[in-house]
Structures are given as structure tokens and as C-alpha cells.
Amino acid sequence: MNATQTITLTINGKVCEGRAGQTILEVATANDIYIPTLCWMKDRSPWGGCRMCIVEVAGSPKVVPACATPAVAGSQITTNSPRLHNLRRMTLELLFSERNHICPICPMNKGDCGLQHQAYLHGVDSIRFPYLYPALPMDVSGRYFGLDHNRCILCTRCVRTCDEIEGVHTLDIANRGERNLIVVDMHATFGTSETCTSCGACVAACPTGALFDKAQTYRGKLHTCTVVKTTCPECPVGCGLAVYTRENRIVEVFGDPESPLCAGHLCRKGRYETWAEPRRRITQPMLRHNGELKPVSWDEALAHIRRVRDATPVWESVLLASPRLTNEAGQAIHRVADKLDRVGVWLAPNEGALVEAPEPLADVRRQLTEADAFILLGVQPSRDHGLIASYVRRGVRQRQARLIILNCRRSDLDRYADIAVREVSLERAFWAQVAEVLRDVQRPVLLYGTEAMTPIGVAVLERLLAVFEQKASGEAPALIGLPIGTNSIGLVAAGLEAVEDVGSWLDAKPVRYLHLVLGDDHTLGERWFEEKYRALMLETLDLLVVQASYESPLTAHAHVVLPACTWAEKTGTVTNFEGRTLPLKPVIPVRGQARDDAAIVEAVYA
């Protein structure tokens, strides 16, 4: 049967068009006919377990689940009848009687709960069955989310999401019958799980309050929130975020379903580290006076910087920026570069060659979803690019894609690998094995990172490409470079100098004026700003200006601290690993007297 063949069927007396292969639910939804669902979820395999989507098909004595039944041309379907209503209502009553659904103490109460919503729709005002009141445990050992079995309806949306989207399959159903329970690994907890990546996709998939985000609990109903779409600031993949806010506070961060690469899925960093923020915010300019930082006005802080700058020669003044800044901030810095000796952006070791004028990538989503082999070279997607790691896991587990990991640190991906080698040998026997694994591969993808830019990495890359050249069939590998800094590519393109080794960059010439533009950087420059160096630098510097959103060891040593906006308050763009320009939009108002990085740079060097 042709997959694009159009079929016609009748639903509730209305003639509906659909495509062959679609389910009854898909055809109905496309024709604006509502069928209630609980366990069904878009882009997950159908389960057919909750029985809410049952429909009648003329000529069949039985009702069928619309989510798991293919639509047949010419069939006559009824989605609403007294019989269906009573069956659905009974199903709901059974669900309520099975566990301890105590709505008043559930964060999903009144509007966010799929179960409660269906109960309202079906007029469930009482339960005709005796309640079982099972004694169930709950697991709040996870850092970001908890699992309360009392509220679970065993719809397996979390299980399917964990397996099919994040690709780790940490969750499953244990036991049988009324003893069924969602289980983490082999009866572990989220806090002790060996496989959970804390991506929180299970929480986003849960229709009830069984899986809940700790930080979101009781911050407000999601359906009353304002939703703003922006770009994730955590890594160069640049997933789309759908940020839920209420009363100028972030309530929850989900993936944007319309974002081309992430399609609604996020990693731990995007989903939680963006907003479950333990650091202390800086809200006003501060000036060191008698050894202590004191709050001052913007004018005072800027005037002080100007005085010191006037007394400091240009050749002893430098500015160093975080790779998280926007393109606009990078351009602002570049415009004032003549007032300083050097302006740089700090990168990871060996990242420079990866971000200097990279070719724009096209078709990355198709390459990742169709690849039948992944080769990882000097890159740590599990740590640095969570979304890419989920694509790799999906490929290996769902499509039996081959996986070769070369010159990477240990990660959970090793478990799925055909070959995982930390330090590649150039021996002939080893490369014969690589060639054997790749023999029947047609659409390989080569993901490479900073460690592929070392002399050894380049030698390995050449060997790999030679393996592909000798292959009888199959495409050449799609090359996808993954930098580490969120906007390293955009900032280097804006004209900032790539600085891989900050210590020697600063040591190259005498420096008396240092302006650090940190923004909301997580690393806070501590990676390079070591204790011994910090003391030395403070002795030689006339002025250390730290422009940052959060307090850190660097702000503690600064002469002047300037409050900067966080990602959630910024307007601007970043350039992701594909070379796409992605917008950052303000989701909450600017806190205190903080200002945008570009505006601060312009004011300081006006």
C-alpha cells in the first residue's frame, strides 16, 4: 500500500480524509474531531493501554483503541456515544480507585493534570468501586525531580519517552497486575540510578503529578503561565526553549516542539541548569573601597573605570570575554577594540581550529536521524551536547547503527559501542577491525570535537577518512564539528581573538587593566583563573573590572563589579554549531540595575 495514498472514511457522520497507514486517532485529529486520550503521546509508539480513546467501528461488536488501530478506507467510526461515555467513565473510576489520587496536595491540581481533566470531561463525581488504598513509596532522591507512585496511572509515557527519546531506558514497569510499579533500573532510585541522565523528559511526559519537577512544584499552574520561546544558552547545539513564567519568575523550562533539532526534547543542562539556579545574583554595580566592595551607582562605577583607564596606556589594557556572550555583545566589543590592546574570547583547549570560519552545516537533523553509523572522535556528547548523545543512543538502539568511539573520555555511550578506544593505536590490525565494523555502512556520521584538533586527532581523522575511501559502497561520512563554548563560533566570527590558554595570553605582555566580560558563565573562568595566578594578577593590575551576573571568586577579587543580564533577560543572537543564527528573547524583566553586556561595553568605552 502506498504510504501517501489518500483514504476516505466516515467519523461521526463526517466524511474525513486521511493517509493510508494513519491511525484512527491521527485521522480524527487531522479532521478536528476530538478523541480523549491519556497514554497516547505524539512521537511515541502507541501503547493502547489506558482505553480512553476507544471508538466504535460499524460492523464490529467490540470497541477499539483509536490510537493503536489503523484507519481503514470506507469504515464508519463513532467517537462519542452513551456506551463509549460509560465505558470511559468506568475506566476513569477504576484508575482513581487503584491508587491514592489526592488532588489537593498535587502540584498538577486544577488544570495541568490529564487524569483530572478527563474526569471533568466525563462527569466523574463519584467512584462506584472500593478504593484499594495501596501503601506506595515515593522517590524524591533525584536532584531535580521526584516520583510519587500514588499518582501514577501506569500509562508508560515516561517509560516510552525514556526509551525512545532520550534513549537510555532507565524506566520500566516491574511486577504484574495490581502490583505494577514504575521502576528505575533494577529497583534503584533516581538518586542512585546508574543510567538516568536527569534529562527530565519523563517528567515532561507525565500526564499526572506522579513525576514532578521539584523547583516547579507550587510555583504556579502551567496553563496560567506566559510562554516565551528562546534559545538554550548552555551549549552550541542551541535547542529551542519554551520558558514558562509567572509573576516575572521562571516556573518551568521545556523544549520547544517546533525547534528543528531538539523537537521538544532537552538535556539536563537545558531543562534544569538554566533556571534551577543556586548562585547569588549581582544586581548593582560595586566598587572596592578600603578593601571592601560597596554598592555604587552606574555613573560612579563608570567614572572610576574611566579615571583608571585614562592613566593606563592602551597597550597595557585587555578585555577577555566568555564564550556565552551574544553575537551583538561580541560586535560591541569588536567596535571598541581600538581602545584596548587585545580583546579575546576564552575557549577550551584546541577549540580554536574548530570555530574559526567553520563551514555551515545543512541537513544535520536528517543526517542524525538516518545515520547507520556514528563515529565519535575527541568529543564528549554525553557531557557537552546532551541532545546529540540522545540522537546517538536512538540510532544505536532503534536502528542498530554502528558506534565507534575514538579518543573520547569514558561515558555511558561506551556501553553501546562496537569499538570504544580512549587512545587510538595506528596499528594495522586495529584499523582492520574499524574497517570491518564499517563494512556495510551506507550513511555514516562523524562527530568530532576539540580533541580531534590535536596532532594525534588529525592523524586519526586521516586514517578514518582513508577507511571510507577504500570502502566499496556507502556515502562519505557527514562531518559534524561540535565546539564546547555556546557561542564560540559567533564570537570568533565577530572578530574576537581565540584564546585557548588564558594564562600565557595574559603573560605575553604586561597587563595593568583587565576587563572580564563573564555574563552568566557557569565556569566563571575558574578553569584558568587559578589561585596562585589570581594573587599575582591582583598585585600587578591597576584595575580588574568583572562584568557578571553572579557572584564568584572572580567578582570577589574585582576592583569594579558591573551587573550583567542573564540569558533569560537578554535580547540578541547566538550562532550554533550548524552556523544557524538563533534568537535569544527576554523571558523575564531585567533584575535590579543589571544591563545587557553590549550596552555595558559601549558605556565603559564611550
Place this chain on the structure above:
Amino acid sequence: MMELQTIRSVVTSHPSGDARFASLDDTIAHYKAEPTALIQVLHAAQQLFGYLSPDVLRYIAGKLKLPLAQVYGVVTFYHLFTLVPRGKYQIMVCRGTACHVRGAQLILERLSQQLGIKEGETTKDNLFSLHSARCIGACAMAPAIAIGDDVYGKLTPDKVPKFCQKDLKKYT
């Protein structure tokens, strides 16, 4: 030079060197490490080890490239598999219809009392585990219990203490 190297085709057995794992490896190899052979492999493992410890499950999950949670889900679904050690002999108290109406519940309670263990538990000497079954097919002898291939029928609660003192002594 090669610090870490794992290649799927390379056979590495359990680090303990326990010969039973080598035997389990044979079973896994027989099924070509296909994930669909999970139940057969679990069966073999239970035969070898007597029960399925977390260590054994982890080993099987690794060999068959299956998620831990999925292996655990299958093990806990089937009555046949056990996560805790069982005794040398399994006492099955039949609770089928015929045995039920002739007082199987009382037999089970009395046995439990005499052995000092609850249903599902194992005696301290690791000799007997107490279970119940839906029907063992000996309805004519109801109420009946089975120990391995031996069936004991027409029991009454009062016969249980003597049964424990005499008949159970045969099993050592």
C-alpha cells in the same frame, strides 16, 4: 597504548572467574547474544545459581545489550523467577478449586507455623521454601501439596505436624 578497548565480538566473562558464569556464557553464545533470548538466558541462570542476584542480572543485561530496567521488569513479571535465594526443596501447597474447598488455606497456615516461615520464605537451614500454586493437577487427592515430583494428598491440618516430623525428614 590502548587504555580502554571494548569490541563487541571479544568474549569477556565475569571477573569473579566463577565457573557458573562460563556455563551461562555458553547459553548466551548458543542464542548468539540475541536480546530476544532473555527469558531462556534467565532460565539458565536461575538453574545455575538457584536465584537471580543483582550481579547476575547486570551481567546478563550487559551481555544481551539490554537496559537494566527491562531485564528487571521481565524478571519480576514471571512467577517462575526469583530474586531471593530459595531452599533446596520447594513445597508447593495447592490452592486450586478442589484443594481450596477442602481447606488448603488451613494446610498452608499450619505448614507455615510448623516450618516457622511465611509463604515465599525459606527455612534457616536453606532446605525448604514454601509456596502456593493455583492447581497442581492432583484434585482427586485434595487437599494436596507437592515437593518436587512427590505429591502428598488428603491432608488435614492435624496431620501437618506429623508430616513435618516424618515425611520432611526424607529430604536432606
